[in-house]
Amino acid sequence: MKQPEPLGAGKEHAPAPNATPLLTVLNYFHPLTPEMGDFLKKNVTGLSVRKRKLLLKEGNRCDHVYFIVKGAVRGFTREGQKDITTWIVVENELVSSILSLNTQEPSIENIQVLENTELLALSNANLQKMYEMMPEFNIVARKLLQHYYADAERRAFIARLTKAENKYRHFLLHHDPLANRIPLKYIASYLGMTLETLSRVRKKFSSKVGT
């Protein structure tokens, strides 16, 4: 199988990818300075990754933060032979393995593309450069991290619920657009229930909506 190929990476004259969707999202958190915008436009790489390919494999170090322009991505870990989905996100979200990116230790999680996906990648080296050269970028990152940290707490909260119906209700509350887009086996794994239980709960919810 072919590995995902960076578009334009290492090619001096390759066209720079369109960084606008990333800049728009970052600006929403905190206004970017022109210097930050220029740096990102010059230093993000475009990636086209085919469905089911891995962006990060456990045991490898996570060296990038990715922005999803189009597509869907999940994180998963393994417990023995079991594959456990830990998060699922779609376009306009940033993804990375915060544990491995922070510590630069081998990742305990995998990142996999669930649909043919267009990404922008920023290397950790360039991220660190931004923190040092443009101190105001720490404000952008502080606000982003607050948001993603709160998201992680929400995911941990769902994972700790014991009743399938409560889990699915919370899932709809925070991830409604995923419910009819992502293959059910990943949603079931994310919610820590069997496919049969998820189907039963979904049926119950759809009949409630119908009444």
Next chain:
Amino acid sequence: MKQPEPLGAGKEHAPAPNATPLLTVLNYFHPLTPEMGDFLKKNVTGLSVRKRKLLLKEGNRCDHVYFIVKGAVRGFTREGQKDITTWIVVENELVSSILSLNTQEPSIENIQVLENTELLALSNANLQKMYEMMPEFNIVARKLLQHYYADAERRAFIARLTKAENKYRHFLLHHDPLANRIPLKYIASYLGMTLETLSRVRKKFSSKVGT
């Protein structure tokens, strides 16, 4: 029952609490400027909270970040009548409800003191002042948030494991000092297993250590 009383809060001549343990921990993440140190010394409040009291009750807004000088604190949510422990931390850690602090919406979690506990409290208003008046404090916070976000991912990972032995192994790996200090009912709840299962797993682990 008496509510926790802020020591020195609102009393003009009350002695300021000793902020050194907090400054030491923050300095470890990123060097504080003298201005930051002075601001914190002037604006943190000391709190003595008795065992079992709540620092935050669900439905209320979280308005503070707390630093544990001495003691132990847990977060918990409810599912029906069930009380689910979501985290347990001890001295030298910061605690808050990131979800409520970020959004200023009513908290979905409770924060409870598990031992007689000494805390330092910084109000959200003062935290926001620091971000605005001392932009470099965003670097400190960015590094802290990276650390706590990674911790949240680790907790979500433990919560998603299905085998009791794997859960307890991970717990020992990251929370070893809690294993013989925190009442087992909270550890069992945190790990999503019954007290009986936890006791059985602990016996197995201690006999492994002994051989």
